[in-house]
């Protein structure tokens with residue numbers, strides 16, 4: 001608990017074993033898919049599981065490449081797959097989980113800046129925020145109501 005003193009307004013922190021069944025199983029789906037990540041370079045395996053408004057769960061892992069920037073984060077693999085396979089179906093929740101021997105259990109593992117931007121675009125596209133769940137310190141889960149607390153002043157083109 002020592003390294004995180006504040007979480008952004010709009011986010012809450014929960015003990016993992018006190019999550020509701022839906023959130024607990026989405027976090028578990030994210031961990032399950034993280035185990036299948038292709039991350040031979042960083043050995044930092046990430047999984048993202050989306051709950052769609054039609055009840056489908058879409059999950060994906062990070063996919064790395066010898067040309068490092070050609071790889072892609074788990075969140076964006078999942079969101080782009082959902083956007084192309086289920087266009088028009090809103091994403092209600094995204095859960096993110098990590099599998100790495102180097103995981104420091106005192107830290108939180110929030111989505112990176114580029115993934116936040118893609119979450120912001122998805123929210124704009126569906127005209128609704130999504131819940132964002134990720135690992136907090138000491139076996140806790142942080143839940144944010146939409147991307148705004150994680151990405152204030154997101155880039156948007158004029159309409």
Ligand code: THU
Nearest residue numbers: 042044046062073074111112115
């Ligand atoms: N990674 C993700 O999959 N999601 C994030 O939000 C941050 C980082 C991946 C990218 C790379 O494959 C590995 O984690 C180490 O940065």
